[in-house]
Amino acid sequence: MRAAPVLIALLLSVYPFAGSASETPLERGTYLVRAIVACGNCHTPQGPDGPVAGQELAGQLVIDFPEFTAYAPNITSDPVSGIGNWTDEQIIAAIREGIRPDGTIIGPPMPIDLYRGMSDEDVRAIVAYLRTVAPVRNEVPKSVYRIPLPPSWGPPVGTVATPSREDKVAYGAYLAGPLGHCVECHSTFVNGVPDTKGHLGAGGNRFEGPWGISVSANITPHADGIGHYSDADLRTIFKTGARPDGTPIMPPMGTAYYRNMTDADIDALIAYLRSLPPLPSPAGD
Structure with missing residues (x-):
């Protein structure tokens, strides 16, 4: 081994x-x-x-x-x-x-x-x-x-096909959801779980760890979120783990992993994020 x-x-x-x-x-x-x-x-x-x-x-x-x-x-x-x-x-x-x-x-x-x-x-x-x-x-x-868990998460999963890479937004949604679960950390938590219906991508969740305390960013196209970033800026974030101004992205953002993504996957992910409804960050964030 x-x-x-x-x-x-x-x-x-x-x-x-x-x-x-x-x-x-x-x-x-x-x-x-x-x-x-x-x-x-x-x-x-x-x-x-x-x-x-x-x-x-x-x-x-x-x-x-x-x-x-x-x-x-x-x-x-x-x-x-x-x-x-x-x-x-x-x-x-x-x-x-x-x-x-x-x-x-x-x-x-x-x-x-x-x-x-x-x-x-x-x-x-x-x-x-x-x-x-x-x-x-x-x-x-x-x-x-300290909250009840459901008896199951749904019926048995049947056959699931891989989305076509030709549709960048659809494939980006697959990357951000079933694969990368970006929308889990970046959708505002309600009772400890992400609200992907009312606060999809709005962020504002606090995470504590060896790095200190970090807050998940708003990744919607709103001005509070990625609206002020260019596609090139977002590629820089994924590839370097730092914002365009050089400030590092804190854990639990998996920057050490995301920098290994292909350019095509990063572009599809960006296309999906651009398609999200623009939402303001939670009050107090």
Whole structure:
């Protein structure tokens, strides 16, 4: 298993432009996890200087809200503390339906409502990548919810196709929703969950961590949001993790991952953000 990081680095260097018809599931999964999906942004332990070396996807405390204290579980291939004994179908059910193999429900901030729209092709590609991650023995506490969880997140997910890249706005919506779940952090929280109907993209959510306190930005085309940024400005943010004036974007924004996105994916994401209804930032933000 020690060869896995070397293999992944090789894949990233040989296949920097994801999305070609010839890419394998592992190549696609490597790109997704290391770029827009950014699983490690929650599931890899973070220190003041970023991800903890040798702990990729080993789990950590993610959020401590009044409504819940959530821990991202260990999703390495460790058979005791991770998902090493789970089947591919069980992993897919956990990602898209929020159901563990024992039948219990996965709660927020895992964005199951969004992941239900992840395509069959992409969710299987992510599983292919997870199978290459070195096992790490790390027992993570169970999340504690002070709000009721639903009995399920919906009926079983059927067949889901990958949207065409020809429609930039539609594919950008797929990147911002089922894949990157940008709209989860950037839609104003109501009772601890994102309001993607009334406050889609309006931001204003506070996150505490080793970096201090950050507030999710308004990513709608409103003047409070990205209305004053050019497309080139937004590309700079994704590629460098800093605003055009040089100020860094704070965690939990997954800048270390988003800079690995292809130019085509970034352009599709920008096209989608431009299409959102312009909303003001929440009062007091």
